[in-house]
Amino acid sequence: MSFNILSEEWDARAVMEGRDIRVSAVLLNYLPDVAALQEVSNKWYPILETNVGGIYKFTRTKNLHREGTYTTLIYNTQTTKLIEEGLEYYSVGNSKRLRSIVWGLFESIATGERYVVFSTHWDVGAERQWMRMTEAKEMADFCQSLYDKYKVDIFACGDYNASESTEEYQTFIKESGFVDAKNSAKHINRACKTYHTLFESVSTSTYESIDHITFMEQTKPKVLYYNTLIAEYIIDASDHTPIYIDIKLAK
Numbered sequence: 001m002s003f004n005i006l007s008e009e010w011d012a013r014a015v016m017e018g019r020d021i022r023v024s025a026v027l028l029n030y031l032p033d034v035a036a037l038q039e040v041s042n043k044w045y046p047i048l049e050t051n052v053g054g055i056y057k058f059t060r061t062k063n064l065h066r067e068g069t070y071t072t073l074i075y076n077t078q079t080t081k082l083i084e085e086g087l088e089y090y091s092v093g094n095s096k097r098l099r100s101i102v103w104g105l106f107e108s109i110a111t112g113e114r115y116v117v118f119s120t121h122w123d124v125g126a127e128r129q130w131m132r133m134t135e136a137k138e139m140a141d142f143c144q145s146l147y148d149k150y151k152v153d154i155f156a157c158g159d160y161n162a163s164e165s166t167e168e169y170q171t172f173i174k175e176s177g178f179v180d181a182k183n184s185a186k187h188i189n190r191a192c193k194t195y196h197t198l199f200e201s202v203s204t205s206t207y208e209s210i211d212h213i214t215f216m217e218q219t220k221p222k223v224l225y226y227n228t229l230i231a232e233y234i235i236d237a238s239d240h241t242p243i244y245i246d247i248k249l250a251k
Helices: 019-030 044-052 126-150 167-176
Strands: 002-004 034-038 056-058 071-076 080-089 100-108 114-121 153-159 178-180 187-190 211-216 222-228 243-248
Touching: 002 153, 002 211, 019 044, 034 114, 034 153, 044 056, 071 080, 071 100, 071 114, 100 126, 114 126, 126 153, 126 167, 167 178, 167 211, 211 243
Parallel strands: 002 034, 114 153, 187 222
Antiparallel strands: 034 071, 056 071, 080 100, 100 114, 153 211, 178 211, 222 243
């Protein structure tokens, strides 16, 4: 799963009460093995640790400057082991709290298969398109370095702040050799826009999204299912809706 859960810092309407239960309910209802989260503020960490901590653990809560990292991963300890983790900064970006890659090497408890997932959050705004281009190229290089080290499936999840038609998204896809999960899923329940005004409905009239789960094509994991989650309780949780996939790892 990839889910930008909206920091309360950016929107006066984004009070935590009510949203905290909804975000926690998404995790507990869908029970992803790993969820890539963005905009996890210092207020979000204790809330999620209280509400879902019986099942989930964070890979990390601090960045390299000992600040709270707003880009992180949470994993299901009943199904998944964390083997190794790390954090990489982009060379550009408006905030070290936001603009990074938090990654984890995970192992399935049931099968022993290993895979890498990371969470990222590119810069936003037309004036920062050049930053997203740099982030796209650096992320592609980092994906290759992870594959060279671990030789496992890699899933690049997050809020790219760039839809499929943008130059920066296409640059990442071209230079990384990755594909978008929704373009190869055996079954798509819904693929649509993920960003919306808080407490308002999501437009399902467009295929394009700024939140993505992409993976390295050469390893060929099978994407069995893809869904953009737009239930009413989810719409009111954040100004982004989560995306969710079921996969069969490559052998």
